Amino acid sequence: xxxxxxxxxxxxxxxxxxxxxxxxxxxxxxxxxxxxxxxxxxxxxxxxxxxxxxxxxxxxxxxxxxxxxxxxxxxxxxxxxxxxxxxxxxxxxxxxxxxxxxxxxxxxxxxxxxxxxxxxxxxxxxxxxxxxxxxxxxxxxxxxxxxxxxxxxxxxxxxxxxxxxxxxxxxxxxxxxxxxxxxxxxxxxxxxxxxxxxxxxxxxxxxxxxxxxxxxxxxxxxxxxxxxxxxxxxxxxxxxxxxxxxxxxxxxxxxxxxxxxxxxxxxxxxxxxxxxxxxxxxxxxxxxxxxxxxxxxxxxxxxxxxxxxxxxxxxxxxxxxxxxxxxxxxxxxxxxxxxxxxxxxxxxxxxxxxxxxxxxxxxxxxxxxxxxxxxxxxxxxxxxxxxxxxxxx
Amino acid sequence: xxxxxxxxxxxxxxxxxxxxxxxxxxxxxxxxxxxxxxxxxxxxxxxxxxxxxxxxxxxxxxxxxxxxxxxxxxxxxxxxxxxxxxxxxxxxxxxxxxxxxxxxxxxxxxxxxxxxxxxxxxxxxxxxxxxxxxxxxxxxxxxxxxxxxxxxxxxxxxxxxxxxxxxxxxxxxxxxxxxxxxxxxxxxxxxxxxxxxxxxxxxxxxxxxxxxxxxxxxxxxxxxxxxxxxxxxxxxxxxxxxxxxxxxxxxxxxxxxxxxxxxxxxxxxxxxxxxxxxxxxxxxxxxxxxxxxxxxxxxxxxxxxxxxxxxxxxxxxxxxxxxxxxxxxxxxxxxxxxxxxxxxxxxxxxxxxxxxxxxxxxxxxxxxxxxxxxxxxxxxxxxxxxxxxxxxx
Numbered sequence: 001x002x003x004x005x006x007x008x009x010x011x012x013x014x015x016x017x018x019x020x021x022x023x024x025x026x027x028x029x030x031x032x033x034x035x036x037x038x039x040x041x042x043x044x045x046x047x048x049x050x051x052x053x054x055x056x057x058x059x060x061x062x063x064x065x066x067x068x069x070x071x072x073x074x075x076x077x078x079x080x081x082x083x084x085x086x087x088x089x090x091x092x093x094x095x096x097x098x099x100x101x102x103x104x105x106x107x108x109x110x111x112x113x114x115x116x117x118x119x120x121x122x123x124x125x126x127x128x129x130x131x132x133x134x135x136x137x138x139x140x141x142x143x144x145x146x147x148x149x150x151x152x153x154x155x156x157x158x159x160x161x162x163x164x165x166x167x168x169x170x171x172x173x174x175x176x177x178x179x180x181x182x183x184x185x186x187x188x189x190x191x192x193x194x195x196x197x198x199x200x201x202x203x204x205x206x207x208x209x210x211x212x213x214x215x216x217x218x219x220x221x222x223x224x225x226x227x228x229x230x231x232x233x234x235x236x237x238x239x240x241x242x243x244x245x246x247x248x249x250x251x252x253x254x255x256x257x258x259x260x261x262x263x264x265x266x267x268x269x270x271x272x273x274x275x276x277x278x279x280x281x282x283x284x285x286x287x288x289x290x291x292x293x294x295x296x297x298x299x300x301x302x303x304x305x306x307x308x309x310x311x312x313x314x315x316x317x318x319x320x321x322x323x324x325x326x327x328x329x330x331x332x333x334x335x336x337x338x339x340x341x342x343x344x345x346x347x348x349x350x351x352x353x354x355x356x357x358x359x360x361x362x363x364x365x366x367x368x369x370x371x372x373x374x375x376x377x378x379x380x381x382x383x384x385x386x387x388x389x390x391x392x393x
Numbered sequence: 394x395x396x397x398x399x400x401x402x403x404x405x406x407x408x409x410x411x412x413x414x415x416x417x418x419x420x421x422x423x424x425x426x427x428x429x430x431x432x433x434x435x436x437x438x439x440x441x442x443x444x445x446x447x448x449x450x451x452x453x454x455x456x457x458x459x460x461x462x463x464x465x466x467x468x469x470x471x472x473x474x475x476x477x478x479x480x481x482x483x484x485x486x487x488x489x490x491x492x493x494x495x496x497x498x499x500x501x502x503x504x505x506x507x508x509x510x511x512x513x514x515x516x517x518x519x520x521x522x523x524x525x526x527x528x529x530x531x532x533x534x535x536x537x538x539x540x541x542x543x544x545x546x547x548x549x550x551x552x553x554x555x556x557x558x559x560x561x562x563x564x565x566x567x568x569x570x571x572x573x574x575x576x577x578x579x580x581x582x583x584x585x586x587x588x589x590x591x592x593x594x595x596x597x598x599x600x601x602x603x604x605x606x607x608x609x610x611x612x613x614x615x616x617x618x619x620x621x622x623x624x625x626x627x628x629x630x631x632x633x634x635x636x637x638x639x640x641x642x643x644x645x646x647x648x649x650x651x652x653x654x655x656x657x658x659x660x661x662x663x664x665x666x667x668x669x670x671x672x673x674x675x676x677x678x679x680x681x682x683x684x685x686x687x688x689x690x691x692x693x694x695x696x697x698x699x700x701x702x703x704x705x706x707x708x709x710x711x712x713x714x715x716x717x718x719x720x721x722x723x724x725x726x727x728x729x730x731x732x733x734x735x736x737x738x739x740x741x742x743x744x745x746x747x748x749x750x751x752x753x754x755x756x757x758x759x760x761x762x763x764x765x766x767x768x769x770x771x772x773x774x775x776x777x778x779x780x781x782x783x784x785x786x
Contacts, residue, residue, distance in 0.1 A: 001636060003408025008401060014652070015396025212621070213637045213644070216613035224606045243394060244606040247652065251606070256649075259407070259640065 001210045001260045008254040010147045011173040014247065016239075018175045019137060022052055022094075023059020029133055029172040031092025033062040035085055037105045038096045039069045043139065048180060052096055052137055064088045069097065072275050072282070073104035075119055075155045081108035082118065085132070095136040099143020099195075099282075102136050103151035106169040109134045122153055122162040131168040137175045140184060141246040142192030142283055144199050144253025146174035154276055160365065161276035163268075174250065178242040186233050189245075190340040191283030193229045196249045197222055198286045201308075202265050203258030205297075205377045209304055211260030218257040219311045221248055226312070229340050266375030267293045270388060273362035280349055287342040288349040292392030294330045297378040302326050304377075346393050359389040394603045394653045401647040403540045404566040407640065409632075411568045412530060415445055415487075416452020422526055422565040424485025426455040428478055430498045431489045432462045436532065441573060445489055445530055457481045462490065465668050465675070466497035468512055468548045474501035475511065478525070488529040492536020492588075492675075495529050496544035499562040502527045515546055515555040524561040530568045533577060534639040535585030535676055537592050537646025539567035547669055553758065554669035556661075567643065571635040579626055582638075583733040584676030586622045589642045590615055591679045594701075595658050596651030598690075598770045602697055604653030611650040612704045614641055619705070622733050659768030660686045663781060666755035673742055680735040681742040685785030687723045690771040695719050697770075739785050752782040 013021055026034060034056055036049070043049040044067075056063050066081050084090070085108060093109050095102040109131040111118035120126040138146045145151060149170050152163040184192070200218050209215070225248050231241035251257065270293065271285040298305045302322050309315040309329020313336070318325050334344040343349040366374065367382035374380050380388065406414055419427055427449055429442070436442040442458075449456050459474050477483070478501060486502050488495040502524040504511035513519040531539045538544060543558040577585070593611045602608070618641050624634040644650065663686065664678040691698045695715050702708040702722020706729070711718050727737040736742040759767060760775035767773050773781065 001633060003410060004405075006405040006407065009404075011402075012397075012399040014399065017396060210633045211636070212633075213614065213617045213641055216617045217610055217644075220609035220613040221606065224609045228605070240394060240603045240605075243604070243653070248606055251610075260636070 002208055002262060004259045006255055006259055007167060008147055008170070008256070010171045010254070012147070012176060012250065013173060014176045016177055016179055018177050019048075019051060019055065022055050022137065022175060023061055025135065025173045025175070026056065026061055026092055026094065027059065029092070029135065031061065031133065033064075033088065033090050034092045034094050035081065035088075035090045035105075035108070036063050036065045036094050036096060037069065037081065037101055037108070038065070038067045039098070039101050040067070042183065043067070043096050046180070046183060048137070048139065049096055052094070064090060069101045069104045071100050072154045072161060072279055073100040075107075075153055075157075077104055078107040078111060078118060078153060081105070082111035085112045091132065093132050093134045095134070096139065097136075098138065098140025099145045102134070102145035102171070103143065103153060105134055105136075106145070106151035107153050108132070109169050110166075119153075119155055122164045128166065128168060133172050134169050135171050135173045138246070139180045140188065140192060141181060141249035142195040144196065144249050146171055146176070147250045147254035152272065159276045161272040163272070176246050176250070178239055178246050181242050181246060182237045184236070186236075186341060187284075188281070189232060189236075190229060190342050191281045191287075192249065193225050193245060193283070193340065194287045194337070194342055195283035196245070196252045197225050198267060198283075198290065199253040200257040201290070202268060203261055203263040204308065205264050205304060206261040207301060207377065208261045209301070209307075214257060214259045214261060215307070221251055221257060222312045224248060226336065233340060262376050264375045264377040266377075266380050269366055269374040270362075270385060273366045274346070276365070277358065277362060278350060284342055284349055287337045287344060288346045289388070289392050291330055291334050291344050292388050294333070295327075296384070296388050296391055297375075298326050298330065300378045305329055346389070354389070354393050359386055359393070362389060395601055395655060397652045399648055399652055400560060401540055401563070401649070403564045403647070405540070405569060405643065406566060407569045409570060409572055411570050412441075412444060412448065415448050415530065415568060416454055418528065418566045418568070419449065419454055419485055419487065420452065422485070422528065424454065424526065426457075426481065426483050427485045427487050428474065428481075428483045428498075428501070429456050429458045429487050429489060430462065430474065430494055430501070431458070431460045432491070432494050433460070435576070436460070436489050439573070439576060441530070441532065442489055445487070457483060462494045462497045464493050465547045465554060465672055466493040468500075468546055468550075470497055471500040471504060471511060471546060474498070475504035478505045484525065486525050486527045488527070489532065490529075491531065491533025492538045495527070495538035495564070496536065496546060498527055498529075499538070499544035500546050501525070502562050503559075512546075512548055515557045521559065521561060526565050527562050528564050528566045531639070532573045533581065533585060534574060534642035535588040537589065537642050539564055539569070540643045540647035545665065552669045554665040556665070569639050569643070571632055571639050574635050574639060575630045577629070579734055580677070581674070582625060582629075583622060583735050584674045584680075585642065586618050586638060586676070586733065587680045587730070587735055588676035589638070589645045590618050591660060591676075591683065592646040593650040594683070595661060596654055596656040597701065598657050598697060599654040600694060600770065601654045602694070602700075607650060607652045607654060608700070614644055614650060615705045617641060619729065626733060655769050657768045657770040659770075659773050662759055662767040663755075663778060666759045667739070669758070670751065670755060671743060677735055677742055680730045680737060681739045682781070682785050684723055684727050684737050685781050687726070688720075689777070689781050689784055690768075691719050691723070693771045698722055739782070747782070747786050752779055752786070755782060
């Protein structure tokens with residue numbers, strides 16, 4: 001078991017009428033002039049953007065808007081936001097959307113008071129000393145960015161997608177109304193749940209297997225998500241199950257499910273290159289990579305994969321054949337992905353085979369030209385990355 | 394399912410070497426002159442108090458000490474602390490101990506800047522507008538006060554024990570080193586685990602039974618505690634299991650296990666009168682009351698008690714006899730209490746029968762002379778309180 005630091009200070013305001021509190025919350029956390037940051041047409045079409053803006057206005061707050069954030073959010077939009085905030089004297093940042101919008105906003109939060117190029121923070125060349133306060137009205141349960149310290153930005157100049165973590169940008173508050181997720185299409189819903197589960201699975205596959213409370217909570221969360229997704233695919237307006245998924249997305253990535261464990265983020269890092277190169281949905285990309293990663297690494301600790309198979313995937317434990325049980329757990333994940341409309345291989349994701357050339361290029365980027373490894377359950381060097389991509393193709 | 398607000402901003406620094414960070418943490422949260430608040434001889438004998446004080450000193454911080462906090466902490470000690478802090482210009486409050494020390498300190502935190510009698514805050518006659526910052530070095534996993542918004546104080550003038558909750562006094566940080574719990578005697582250890590489990594059980598027994606993620610997390614926590622206690626009773630220096638209990642104590646009472654549920658705090662309120670009158674260990678008092686409470690109320694929702702019996706207490710589900718399953722779950726709790734050295738009735742707790750007169754007096758106080766009810770799973774009026782105490786005798 002590892003020593004750990006747990007810090008999840010975001011105030012979560014959860015429920016059907018939670019949006020009504022937005023102006024009070026902004027004022028409580030010191031905001032006067034707000035950047036309202038959003039993505040595309042869905043926030044406009046649903047009326048949510050209008051509602052939030054008029055609540056802020058009637059709450060006596062000034063605001064400016066910046067829309068147009070796309071999935072795998074771009075550095076150019078971050079630059080635009082930094083410019084706008086400086087010009088307008090914005091002192092509070094509010095995202096209305098999902099992970100891409102929140103992540104873009106976190107980068108803006110670092111960038112506004114930072115004297116330099118914000119991308120240098122993501123590449124590790126610079127460290128932010130402060131940031132503007134960030135908060136969100138969540139519409140897509142997936143990234144967990146609403147309680148996390150992390151954000152992921154894509155530099156379109158070279159298609160580099162890099163994540164950066166710092167407690168400075170943990171959102172002050174997160175407003176979560178499950179009704180706002182009713183209109184999410186099935187594919188986005190399933191990709192979101194895949195991402196949520198993966199945030200916990202990447203923590204779970206660890207050689208630290210003596211933190212039984214963390215394991216029990218993680219398994220509880222994974223089992224619940226695995227169950228709820230079928231209900232909402234059947235009935236998109238199932239409030240009860242939409243609520244579990246929405247709250248699950250936050251708990252899966254606010255560090256609760258990793259307390260005392262080292263964690264292994266290889267699947268995320270391998271996927272970042274996939275969505276950086278092909279602009280696919282992050283959750284679907286994770287589903288396409290994880291089974292191959294699992295088959296490549298499971299022998300590092302078969303018992304951990306047996307525990308996962310039995311406690312999460314409901315695979316009967318064949319005590320005489322741990323390896324078989326472990327592999328049946330991986331198969332059960334593949335079957336689960338297919339059942340919810342997710343891919344379990346890259347060709348299912350892209351609709352075509354990935355070429356050897358593309359695999360080499362992704363492994364080159366992921367390993368930073370061979371300079372770094374990823375993962376800890378099994379440490380993956382550049383050639384291992386190529387092997388996993390090939391297994392996943 | 395209920396709308397909810399989840400806010401648990403305490404920074405948890407967990408592990409064997411966590412104490413080393415105490416001075417940095419106090420400075421990070423704005424402290425210059427620290428009141429170090431502690432209980433009795435154990436903090437001195439173990440060397441922990443000395444260690445903390447010398448770490449603060451070498452970290453450039455001033456300090457004053459106030460010891461002598463007793464279980465079921467007294468208002469007079471709170472007054473003494475308020476006086477001392479005002480006189481010495483203390484700006485940061487650090488508890489070294491368990492729930493009683495932290496709760497006493499929270500009352501001091503309200504009292505120092507408050508122009509009036511601090512007890513009025515507990516009785517609801519006054520509301521604090523601010524408080525001094527509070528933090529702790531935890532030594533007893535039980536009360537969960539290290540991450541909670543609540544504190545319970547006993548006014549020895551009439552033996553009133555009253556709890557008060559306010560986010561103002563959520564600790565800024567909590568240092569948790571499981572090694573510090575190795576010397577806890579078996580009775581205190583078991584009473585602590587009983588208290589921890591009860592903090593989650595009081596939230597769990599709710600008519601809001603559609604928050605499946607909260608249920609799953611709560612059941613995971615309860616099962617883990619139920620298992621770990623036997624390991625530490627066998628080997629008090631079992632770091633792994635001491636760690637689960639220590640972290641479980643925080644998660645059981647930082648509101649995580651109650652998100653979306655109304656909760657029912659009747660057992661706690663009935664017990665407060667018991668420990669107010671007889672000065673017994675809080676956790677043991679809860680064990681003496683809960684089985685009677687459960688038998689008195691289970692018919693309000695048999696299925697909830699069946700879920701608890703099966704998912705937490707490992708009672709086989711007799712599908713043809715839900716009531717029998719529910720009752721076997723309550724029996725299983727009684728057997729569990731006995732197995733860990735806890736009482737399951739008041740006479741086992743006190744070593745004598747409680748009199749009708751004493752029962753009437755406890756119900757009178759608990760109901761504030763019949764003015765209030767307690768609980769929500771079943772609302773208990775004064776006569777119900779008497780009935781539960783009688784069942785529990």
